[in-house]
Amino acid sequence: MSNPTAAMLVIGDEILSGRTQDSNSHYLAGKLTGAGIDLREVRVVADDAAAIGAAVRALSAAFTHVFTSGGIGPTHDDITADAIAAAFGVPIGLREDARALLAARYRAMGVEFNEARQRMARIPEGATLIDNPVSVAPGFSLGNVHVMAGVPEVFRAMLDGLLPRLSSGAAPVSETLHLARPEGEIAGPLAELASAFPALSIGSYPYFEAGRYGTNIVVRGAEAAAVRAAIDRLRDALGGTP
């Protein structure tokens, strides 16, 4: 498959301490799958410039797109913009259009546009702003790295605006077969199926619910007919019963 690839970089001590559960990468995963972009890796790192820099350089070199969330607010622990500028050796400073957007917002709210809030207009040179329809302070794209907020409402709004701008691929088709059987019982037929349809991705997802084992089989591929044929063949191989 020649779909574009992607990685997600989640930045935040609060995720690593267990205080907050990241939901942005799950939201991104669903949106990218729908857009035909293959999410290949997710990383979570601390609010630490060296960790952010090493991760973003590695991911930017390996994948078509990198999406980040977190660390672009007004406080001392919001170091993402500076860390990413440093990682790529790009100067960073207050950017006039971003500053103007923020100044107008705080004026309208009757709130002081203080020094801390002005930090949110620090944008690396050469970046393109990402619109923030929720709370104005923009994200930015620097090369193939798309830097967004950690607050889920803002992350989602930024991503929804950004995605149509990006190169995307053909969205894969997928079908799921629900089986009220443990994985170990169907592994043989499933391995044969995977050999018979090498172009399809065939995943087996066991679960344990209310004291019983079951398995969901997800078949994913570029062509709906092949996906359907694989599902039918597996159902036949299992004797037609779930």
Add this chain to the structure above:
Amino acid sequence: MSNPTAAMLVIGDEILSGRTQDSNSHYLAGKLTGAGIDLREVRVVADDAAAIGAAVRALSAAFTHVFTSGGIGPTHDDITADAIAAAFGVPIGLREDARALLAARYRAMGVEFNEARQRMARIPEGATLIDNPVSVAPGFSLGNVHVMAGVPEVFRAMLDGLLPRLSSGAAPVSETLHLARPEGEIAGPLAELASAFPALSIGSYPYFEAGRYGTNIVVRGAEAAAVRAAIDRLRDALGGTP
């Protein structure tokens, strides 16, 4: 701080496609914080031997412990044990004590212990088994890499048995100050606080709820008295009102 460090490696296409939301890393994060082990990084990679191998080698070299979840079941896409053995150049084969555990279980259930299920007894040479009180098929520790199941009930049970065996550090103390103010309003006092207490970790976590902005300040450190002093000082700096 000289606490042991850790990374989590989540293995599974289903997480990256957005089909399933990973909850194991959040569970692990909370447990490690409680045990005084600093979780420094989380990675999610696909069911791909090269991706698993590269990630586990990098994380094993960088941190005291690496915890993995996913890919140790009976089906063709469960390749974690083989990928990890290959990554460290260790032979892998059916292990007799693991095979006996599984054989006894399937005998008791009156279910065939078929070839697919026997794959779950493939363990790298020199590994220590991790007990699975839910569904018997064991995880394993190979060096500093602890390989566990992806099904959350099983992951949690394995981790609860494993953790007391590991070297741990002093659990940090943390206190949270809830502020009904936007982050931008308190960023100045917060930056001063961070300078005054360099040994503490001071995080600022904004939220947007029911149309209003608020911020939770989390102060974390080794000594309860210092954490308390920092919280008091911030409350004073803000005029005593939340």
